[in-house]
Amino acid sequence: SFVLQQTQGTIFPAPNFNPIMDAQVLGGALQGISCEKDVLIDILTQRCNSQRLMIAEAYGDMYGRDLITDLKENLSHHFKEVMVGLMYPPASYDAHELWHALKGVDTEEKCLIDILASRSNMEIFQMKEAYLMQYNTDLQQDIDSETSGHFRDTLMNLAQGTRMEGYADPSTAAQDAMILWEACQQKTGEHKNTLQMILCNRSHQQLWMVFQEFQNISGQDIVDAINECYDGYFQELLVAIVLCIRDKPSYFAYRLYNAIHDFGFHNKTVIRILIARSEIDLINIRQRYKERYGKSLFHDIKHFASGHYESALLAICAGDAEDY
Numbered sequence: 001s002f003v004l005q006q007t008q009g010t011i012f013p014a015p016n017f018n019p020i021m022d023a024q025v026l027g028g029a030l031q032g033i034s035c036e037k038d039v040l041i042d043i044l045t046q047r048c049n050s051q052r053l054m055i056a057e058a059y060g061d062m063y064g065r066d067l068i069t070d071l072k073e074n075l076s077h078h079f080k081e082v083m084v085g086l087m088y089p090p091a092s093y094d095a096h097e098l099w100h101a102l103k104g105v106d107t108e109e110k111c112l113i114d115i116l117a118s119r120s121n122m123e124i125f126q127m128k129e130a131y132l133m134q135y136n137t138d139l140q141q142d143i144d145s146e147t148s149g150h151f152r153d154t155l156m157n158l159a160q161g162t163r164m165e166g167y168a169d170p171s172t173a174a175q176d177a178m179i180l181w182e183a184c185q186q187k188t189g190e191h192k193n194t195l196q197m198i199l200c201n202r203s204h205q206q207l208w209m210v211f212q213e214f215q216n217i218s219g220q221d222i223v224d225a226i227n228e229c230y231d232g233y234f235q236e237l238l239v240a241i242v243l244c245i246r247d248k249p250s251y252f253a254y255r256l257y258n259a260i261h262d263f264g265f266h267n268k269t270v271i272r273i274l275i276a277r278s279e280i281d282l283i284n285i286r287q288r289y290k291e292r293y294g295k296s297l298f299h300d301i302k303h304f305a306s307g308h309y310e311s312a313l314l315a316i317c318a319g320d321a322e323d324y
Contacts, residue, residue: 007248007249007280007281007283007284008281008282008283008284009277009278009279009280009281009282009283010278010282010283010286010316010317010318011045011046011047011048011049011278011279011282011316011318012048012279013047013048013050013051014046014047014048014051017047017051017054019051019054019055019057019058020058020062022043022047022055022058023055023056023058023059023061023062023063023067024062025039025043026039026040026043026044026055026059026067027059027062027063030070030071030074035074035075037075037079037308038308038311040071040075040083041083041308041311041312041315043055044083044086044087045086045312045315045316046315048279049086049089049090049279052086052087053087053089055067056068056087067087068084068087071083071084071087072084077309078267078271078305078309079307079308079309079312081267081268081271082271082275082309082312082313082316083312085271085272085275086275086316089130090123090126090276090279091123091126091127091129091130092130092134093275093276094115094119094123094127094130094276095127095128095130095131095134095135095139096134097111097115097272097276098111098112098115098116098127098131098139098142099131099134099135099142102142102143102146102147103142103146107146107147108268109147109151109233109236110236110269111268111269111272112143112147112155113233113236113237113240114240114255114269114272114273115127115276116155116158116159116237117158117237117240117241117244117251118240118244118248118251118252119161120161121161121162121163121165122161124158124159124160124161125161127139128140128159128161139159140156140159140160143155143156143159144156149234150189150192150193150196150234151232151233151234151237153192153193153196154196154199154200154234154237154238154241155237157196157197157200157201158200158241162201163200163201163202163203163204164201164202164203164206165203166203166205167203167205167206168203168205168206168208168209169206170209172206173206173209173210173212173213174213174217176198176202176206176210176213177210177211177213177214177216177217178217179194179198180195180198180210180214180222180225181214181217181218181225183195184218184225184226184228184229184230185229187229187230192230192234195238196238198210199238199241199242200241204245207242207245208245208246211242211245211246222242223239223242223243226238226239226242227239247288248281249281249284249285249287249288250288250292252273252277252281252285252288253285253286253288253289253292253293253297254292255269255273256269256270256273256274256285256289256297257289257292257293257300259273260300260301260304261300265304265305270301270313271313273285274313274316274317275316278316282316282317282318285297286298286317297317298314298317301313301314301317302314
């Protein structure tokens with residue numbers, strides 16, 4: 001059945017928050033002879049995003065300099081990526097990640113999949129606005145020119161942010177399931193198109209019913225059917241959409257596990273997911289990770305990362321003693 005579960009992040013607004021004091025402490029830490037990285041971690045990972053933006057404003061007023069620029073100049077490598085990433089508002093961070101995924105030397109399809117398969121209509125609308133402001137170009141145009149085929153069509157559809165919300169109709173669910181099943185059998189361009197139209201535009205509630213019906217009709221889970229019938233990034237994207245509709249924290253736990261274990265710690269992915277989900281559902285992601293993989297996320301980060309980079313990731317991940 002379709003349950004809206006309580007989601008919970010690991011980072012909350014700090015009580016007794018004083019942006020001017022924080023800005024002053026950060027200024028001291030950044031201007032010291034050697035940059036006091038622990039101080040940066042203590043402040044920036046223990047304030048929520050809107051508080052960090054207020055600190056950046058106070059910092060600008062106080063020093064006449066940009067906090068992000070100062071972080072970039074004083075820090076390096078992955079530690080820099082974490083601390084700078086924390087300073088973007090969520091929509092700007094998504095836009096930043098998408099821009100780099102589209103405009104880098106190689107297109108990073110997995111990044112496009114992670115973001116576009118998992119964001120709500122509202123989040124997509126805000127990320128498109130941020131993208132236009134930051135890069136003076138249209139996200140959909142960039143997707144159109146940097147990707148291709150049915151993968152591109154599906155991303156373009158998701159980037160419209162026009163998924164129905166809340167609506168569910170049992171009578172059309174069986175019909176949709178039949179169409180999906182046929183699309184998995186036939187595999188023509190037209191069928192691929194139908195498949196992505198249904199997965200990108202029906203509401204979450206509706207798709208829950210469709211997936212049930214699909215199982216009834218075909219005796220097969222829809223993820224297995226998609227994996228059998230299609231390949232490449234088109235298949236990965238469709239599966240991501242299904243997994244995010246079923247249980248978003250599970251999807252991100254799976255992506256983190258892959259990034260940590262299959263790619264010898266794919267830093268960009270780990271950083272992006274931890275920052276982007278830190279105020280949404282990172283507690284739930286941690287729970288799923290532990291249930292599914294036996295070891296805690298905290299344990300695995302500790303095992304693979306080191307130094308201030310490790311400390312910053314662990315501070316965002318947070319966790320209780322029993323997670324270690």
